[in-house]
Amino acid sequence: MTVIYLTSSGLRSLLLLATLVFFPLSGFAQDSQKNDDVAGDAAAESDVIEQPKAEIKVSPNRCVTLRQGQPCFVRVRFNWQSSEVVKACLYGVEGKELKCWQASSEGNAYIAQTLPNTTEYVLINDEGVELSRASVSVAWVYKKKRSKRRWRLF
Amino acid sequence: MLLQVLLVSAFAADISRDVRAGREDESIENDGYLEVSFSAILNEMPIPGADRYVGTIGLGGHYRYKRFFIDAHAESYNQFQFGLNAYSGDIWSVDLLGASSEHGVDSELNRELIAFTQREPAGYLGVRATGYNGPFIFQFEALGDVSDVHDGALLTASAARTWLYHNWNFHALLGARFESAKTLDYQFGIDPIEATAAYPVYEAGSGTTFVTEFGVTYPLSENFILKTTGRWWELPSAVVGSPFITNDSYLTFSASITFVY
Numbered sequence: 001m002t003v004i005y006l007t008s009s010g011l012r013s014l015l016l017l018a019t020l021v022f023f024p025l026s027g028f029a030q031d032s033q034k035n036d037d038v039a040g041d042a043a044a045e046s047d048v049i050e051q052p053k054a055e056i057k058v059s060p061n062r063c064v065t066l067r068q069g070q071p072c073f074v075r076v077r078f079n080w081q082s083s084e085v086v087k088a089c090l091y092g093v094e095g096k097e098l099k100c101w102q103a104s105s106e107g108n109a110y111i112a113q114t115l116p117n118t119t120e121y122v123l124i125n126d127e128g129v130e131l132s133r134a135s136v137s138v139a140w141v142y143k144k145k146r147s148k149r150r151w152r153l154f
Numbered sequence: 155m156l157l158q159v160l161l162v163s164a165f166a167a168d169i170s171r172d173v174r175a176g177r178e179d180e181s182i183e184n185d186g187y188l189e190v191s192f193s194a195i196l197n198e199m200p201i202p203g204a205d206r207y208v209g210t211i212g213l214g215g216h217y218r219y220k221r222f223f224i225d226a227h228a229e230s231y232n233q234f235q236f237g238l239n240a241y242s243g244d245i246w247s248v249d250l251l252g253a254s255s256e257h258g259v260d261s262e263l264n265r266e267l268i269a270f271t272q273r274e275p276a277g278y279l280g281v282r283a284t285g286y287n288g289p290f291i292f293q294f295e296a297l298g299d300v301s302d303v304h305d306g307a308l309l310t311a312s313a314a315r316t317w318l319y320h321n322w323n324f325h326a327l328l329g330a331r332f333e334s335a336k337t338l339d340y341q342f343g344i345d346p347i348e349a350t351a352a353y354p355v356y357e358a359g360s361g362t363t364f365v366t367e368f369g370v371t372y373p374l375s376e377n378f379i380l381k382t383t384g385r386w387w388e389l390p391s392a393v394v395g396s397p398f399i400t401n402d403s404y405l406t407f408s409a410s411i412t413f414v415y
């Protein structure tokens with residue numbers, strides 16, 4: 001085992017060295033972080049400028065089954081509006097494409113859906129950027145049927 | 155008009171419930187629900203003077219604590235049941251069952267017949283096996299009177315199938331219930347001490363009742379469901395001979411809104 005003994009002068013020298021070494025580095029790190037933030041903000045502002053604002057609404061936003069675990073059938077009305085004309089597609093259960101619009105600032109659709117559970121609907125433009133999303137939740141009257149657990153009394 | 159259970163309403167509590175609510179999760183230790191139903195019923199009852207149209211308010215519920223359960227179901231044959239789930243497998247579930255059941259003709263159907271139709275509810279003990287295989291449900295039940303009301307016995311076999319179409323839950327059920335002579339005679343017989351000129355002495359033997367049922371259940375919301383049910387009954391000949399039974403079969407249609415909590 002190696003033991004290092006420090007005298008008081010040696011300790012002062014070590015503290016000085018640490019000050020010189022670490023403070024400039026930490027300052028640089030802060031500056032670097034700041035610069036990254038600035039760059040990120042700029043990029044974000046750029047994204048905000050480039051991406052149109054869009055909002056999608058769904059109705060109804062809830063579907064009720066008799067028993068938990070049953071697929072829920074519902075006819076969903078979609079309405080979306082965008083601040084700009086966009087080419088966009090609506091995606092639903094398991095990412096399935098439901099409808100596309102070639103050049104529009106608004107759109108609507110009325111689509112029959114069978115939902116395995118609560119489902120997110122996403123409006124995505126032709127560059128693959130998500131413009132907006134909304135969900136339809138699935139509720140039920142009776143709780144889930146039994147699990148696979150087995151047991152016996154006798 | 156408030157009317158309780160008719161001649162025999164549904165065939166077995168659990169299969170009537172299971173075709174709508176599904177198999178219960180027996181692994182949940184503490185679970186249950188309460189139901190209040192408002193029903194309109196069209197009857198073609200083989201009872202003299204029976205109303206064709208009746209309205210009912212039904213209270214029911216189900217509660218399970220570990221393996222013990224109590225069950226009161228508005229559409230049940232056994233109005234109140236309790237028991238112990240003795241075995242639960244992937245397909246079969248076996249219950250040790252106690253039940254309180256007032257079978258026979260509802261005395262409210264014809265007040266003139268009250269002397270013959272107002273019977274005591276019997277207390278039963280027995281066993282029930284229910285099989286679940288995809289959309290199919292099978293149930294077998296054997297019960298014996300342990301309350302000394304009539305000392306009779308009941309044997310029931312039922313099969314049901316469910317279909318789902320756009321949140322509409324359809325079901326069909328076929329059932330047969332054998333009742334011993336003591337059971338049927340208590341419900342439909344007329345003792346010498348009760349007999350009149352219009353309703354002479356009658357002693358019923360054993361017999362089997364058959365039922366065919368179709369139903370639809372639709373969830374209106376998380377707490378309200380719509381139920382419609384049509385049933386066709388074929389009564390045993392031992393019952394048809396009773397002076398206050400006018401036909402060997404009858405039909406009922408019911409529609410109800412049920413609040414589930």
